[in-house]
Amino acid sequence: MALTIEKIRSLLGDEADNLLNHECKTIPKEKLHLPGPDFVDRIFVPSDRNSNVLRNLSWMFNTGRLAGTGYLSILPVDQGIEHSAGASFAPNPDYFDPENIVRLAIEGGCNAVASTLGVLGAVSRKYAHKIPFIVKINHNELLTYPNKYDQILFANVEQAWNMGAAAVGATVYFGSPESNRQIQEISEAFKYAHELGMATILWAYLRNPAFKHEGKDYHLAADTTGQANHLGVTMEADIIKQKQPELNGGFTALKFGKTHPDMYSKLTSDHPIDLTRYQVVNCYMGRIGLINSGGASVGAGDLAQAVRTAVINKRAGGMGLISGRKAFQRPMKEGIELLNAIQDVFLNKEVTIA
Structure with a gap:
């Protein structure tokens, strides 16, 4: 049974009015390229993407419960490398088996499933x-001791194409010492993926110990993540995955980069929807879709947190959610229900663009 607006309000609790009735007075929605059934025709057909890329993008947009809406619900399960398989799958060991990962995405009504070369290749x-x-195609490998934080290539573009993939995904740790190499590697990989007809999705993450400053985590700041998004779309990512912002003022607090007072007073505010809208704005005013990550599983509060993230993304002008651990670290039936709840937010016409 689909989530009603009353159920969404109940899950949002004390934040319901603040999130559902907020009016964005920074960048108006009329200036954005918003998701819709015609998004591929309206946005990507005039671009340099070839016909096979358009076909694969259309396939993603027309799969699952959100088919035909312009919104995306993607299941990502690469945590076996990124967070160790034992830590990731101990809550539900069924997901050591790659087939269950793909089954969860299909039965959960997702538009696509994102995972490693080995996982998807095992059941392709x-x-x-x-x-x-x-x-x-790249991952942060955490078996090296002491741990280091670097995204290295585990796969190449042709391997993805040979298994019939619709898209390749990759992470760049912007702000890290290795970021220049990662930008060059992934730019080249995305170019080749487009030539072969696959779409491209960038995990545009920040990674630098200095971004945690005086008790605040500026990896989650709107200004720094917004710039990471802008770099990602410049690399011709077709979709940007980004953590939802929780604060602002990373550049000013860390005293680096280039800023302008209007970034904080006119282009955004402290409201979570306005912070996320600034991320959308940096994705070429929404020409490249912003999908926010679902975050770690915390147990009983996962459903409410997932719905909150979805409401903020949709009202900001984003394109959807990519949620993994909240779904696969629980029995499959419950994981499907959580994915469906996220999708219901994007299907609910009473949750509007702010």
Whole structure:
């Protein structure tokens, strides 16, 4: 049963009015390129993307419960590398088996499933024609001691193409010492993926110990993540994945980069929807869709947190959510229900663009 607006309000609790009735007075919605059934025709057809990229983008936008809306619900399961398989799958060991990952995406009504070369390759002949595959080609490997934070290539673009993938995904740790190499590697990979007809999705993350300053985490600031998004769309990512902002003023607090007072007074505010809208604005005013990550699973509060994230993304002008641990670290039936709840926010016409 779909989430009603009353149920959404109940899950938002004391924040319901603040989130559902907020009017954005920074960048008006009329200036944005918003998701819709015609998004591929309206935005990507005039671009330099070739016909095969358009076909794969259309396949993603026309799969699952959000088909035909212009919104995306993607299941990402690369945590076996990014966070260790034991830590990721201990809450539900069924997901050590790649087939269950793909089944969760299909039965959960997702537009696509994103995972590693090994996971998707293990079941590609059975499922690659049933749901769009997004092959994540680089990862942060955490078995090296002491740990280091670097995204390195685990796969190449041709391997993704050979298994019938619709898209490739990759992470760049903007702000890290290795970011220049990562930008060059992934720019080249995205160029080749487009030539072969696959879409491209960038995890545009920040990573630098200095971004945690005086008790605040500026990895989650609107100004710094917004600039990461802008760099990502410049690399011709077709979709940007970004953590939802929780504060602002990273550049000013850390005293680096280039800023302008209007970034903080006119282009955004302290409201979570306005902070996320600034991320959308940096994605070429929404020409490249912003999907926010679902974050770690915390247990009983996961459903409410997922719905909150979805409401903020949609009202800001974003394109959807990419939520993994909240879904796969619980029994499949409950994971499906959580994914469906996220999708219901984007299907609910009473949750409007602010």
